[in-house]
Amino acid sequence: MNIFSYISLIAFLLCFFLGNFIYHKNSKSQLNLMIALLCILVGFLAFAEFQYRQTTDFQTAYIWLKISGLWPIVPAILLHISLIFTGKTDILKNKFTYLLIYIPAIIISFYAVDSNLMLMGILKEYWGWTYVFPENSLLFDIMSVWTIFCVFLAGSLCLIYYLKNKNIKKLQAKYLLIGLYFPLLITMATDLILPTMSIRIPETTMAMSTVGIGFISYGVWKYRFPALTAAVAADEIVSTMSNFLIMLDHDKNIVTINDATIELLGYDKKDIIGKSVKYLFSDNSLENAGKLFDSNSNSIINFETRLKSKHGEIIPVLLSKSVIKNDDGNTMGIVCIGSNIVEIKHAEDKIKASLEEKDILLRELHHRVKNNLQIILSLINLQSNGIKNQEDLEIFRESQSRVKSLAIIHEKLYQSADFANINFEEYIESLVNYLLSYYSADSIEVIIDVKKDIILNMDTAVPCGLIINELVTNAIKHAFNGNKSGQIYITLQSDNGCFTLIVSDNGKGIPPEVDLDNPQKLGLQLVKSLTDQLEGKIEYNGSKNTKYKIQFRELIYKDRM
Template identity: 30%
Template structure:
């Protein structure tokens, strides 16, 4: 090799060293000016030397790194121009893999540009698609799948959920074909897609696969995000204790990182606080949020808005209403005016939470306004579960305000969405997923036991080798064993007989379990259909009542609606519970009372005081109790507090080993002196007496400081304190 060629080769190595050194400073976290200056100094030396030796490949490699440096300095137009120059050069010289790499890098830069916008994401997709086509032609399947995954992620962020799902499933297919192991990043994106689509079963499915893949590959770089995703799946399904366990893992890992991801930390803390509130620990939730803010104060406006949301929710649950309202309004102000427009999902959730707050505190017009705002976003941005809840609350508000036509429309939308999310098929899928997950854990445990058995077997073989010298003793033992051989054969025969009997019993048990399952499924379907039919009748009565001018007829229809609602609610509880023939009464009575508040507009006038043991009743008893409660409360609302006077209705339900006692009492005007309850033949009292007889119980009316209706009956129940 000539000396000139050796000198050029040596110079190229020096240039490559400058580029490598510059890249080290360029890709350091946080883009500090000192690091960027050192990166540029190395790139300048590499560029000048490349020009001197007239090496076009190295010149355009320098141009590429200059573009990357401009991106780090937030000079996006100049950065794009540099990368386009590099891509044009590589294309012209048929260096297609290098060209694809440039488009992939540009796509990533545009996708994560701050502040993000739909325009930059669409530009990112265009760059990714150029890289995708080249990698596909070149047959570089792993790189092709990686870029396609980024395209799916971008479409997910634009709310194009069906397209994103299709692309991500294609990515999985390619990865599995080439035996690529780190599938958890793709599973996580699919879980996000299903959550936004409202498919809770598939959300749980992909979240479990994500965590399983992460743990099998020991790739824990994104563990906090993946644990949070799985916690979200369990939260939406109502498994709050399991959700809390995964959220605690996520928060612990986020706080342990050298470089704290504040956005993810606040998000995981907020979810954990809300789950703690779900299990009746509001003080612990508020303490968690306040400690996190104290340890890790927010700096960005988006983080400040996230923290305000957590504080507002926790303040409200700790009965600090003024502080809660202040934080909700401050959060809305930040999202509307100071947070980048890309945070549309967060803004929608902020409107929804604020609407929930005002609805709870009976400021219905404000609540309605924020609920409507939460819906005014492009399709795919707002979670389907949230849209379902908004329609339910708008139905309740319009019902309370007498807007029955729009109320029915909202209820129909809510029911359609609810049925699409929670249908029987999906419920079975969810149960099967959880069973499969449990089986996999057991299989791992069994694998561990097998390994222990193998090790023990090795030790046994060693022991056998050690005692071979005592062959005479072994022969003697064999002779002794012969004596027991006949008894062993006899026992073996008996064992076969017992095993045969056991198999027969197992088959019968399986058949019985299948019959029980089919019966329970049929019962749930019957209760579901009865509930739907009763609600249709209620809607018809509501429509009919809006045209009535006769007050007595209106009241009669309204009472009928309440009675139907009590029965409908019971059937709803029956088909949503695992115990098809038993109802937990506290939850049932709470829902009945909420309906009274919404229907009669009792906000601020009549309060309910509830003291109810956790009592489970058979469905036939629950219907009678619900109708007695309906009649007694309706009469108290209408007659105990004349001229819109204020008062309290107290409901008490206690159970012991012998009796269950139900008392409905008010502190109103009571019955008139000449009113004889024993001879009274009003429909309400007649119904209460008849229903008490159905319970095989006694009813009494006490007219002291208001009226108390007391029903005592024998229990066919289960009670726990």
């Protein structure tokens, strides 16, 4: 037995071993199945090569050389593998694709095995028996063209895939490209081109194909390809995810980082692998981050912190920390996943600046409205100085108190942190103090019972304030027979969003000639109109003393755009 037959035997054994290895890596994968079939076919052809090289019998060698005519199926399988690997699923869904791939290979193989169109005869060389080219080389030329076409089409698909992808996909494509197609280029030279130049050397097809399959097996071992397992999928997700990822061991030292972390912080992996995670945090965030990482809580902890890049840049991030434990409950490590929130922080700063500007504008607006109302009050006061008729003068004074009630609202809004809502207890106290002073009614006691937490928006506060102004003014002027002594009660309570305002006094009551359902006086007309504006209802009792009860709900703040 010559040494070249041993090479074929070793190729046969390796192919069957590698085919079994690849298949069991992921038996459900179509790609694994096709590569395993390729290994089996190449292994079988290597066994045929072993048989015709080691035999001394002409007839036996001739039969095994005939069987080697099944070779055209190999490039067809290679093309099929490349279509699967590069994700051409739409093409593979079409059954016509399989006819185009395998029918020419089957026809060529059939004629190669069943006729003398491929093998005219055999001869004995120093490496064993080999084939003699037929005089009519048409079928041989067709097989050569078919092989070249399939190999280069498959190789082109893998090359394009290699150039378009990165990380593990790029490495997978590289080993597939080298493992399946580079050996074929060599065999084309030794088994096709040189024989046409009358230069005969031992055929290398099966040996080189085995070497190629060895490259694929190395890729399986190193990159877990082509087995699509959960671990491979996890690696792919980690490498391509947009969030940065930092994995720590049980001592809080960095085990690995993904590409997003490298891009964010500017470090090389070798710069930070093995270092404490605290190495990545800014000085201001170090203490807080250290406490969180020292915690062994099983729950996922989300927190905002700041990382420090290689160049000293402080980067705000939102970080999620999760502890990994084994089946015994012992901590194995920590996974940290986060995102860069620099843009969010910039947006927050812009919003804060915009809100501050809005607050300044609103404060200035309420201040100017209050000042303008004060000007109106002054003008009314100046105008009233020239009025001799007491009734006309009283009309001016009532108008002044109404304007003042509005001015107090804007003054409270101007002084508050919230420019849309008013603490109504404070407002009522300010309004009552003004009215008592304005009408010189120091002997009248006003008792206010308002919950401190009652806050009304401006749409509700304005009509409610005017109502209180009218009713208190009316009580001061008419309830106590001109002696200006007595008590006025103001109550405002809230129950499930419903407000009840009660204004009462212990005066003489409402004269019988006053029709409250159809009031003639402007003040009471305003009270009824403003109650309607609040979408409320009013009840009154004036037979002895006077009591007004108004129920309403806070108006929804209207859009002023």
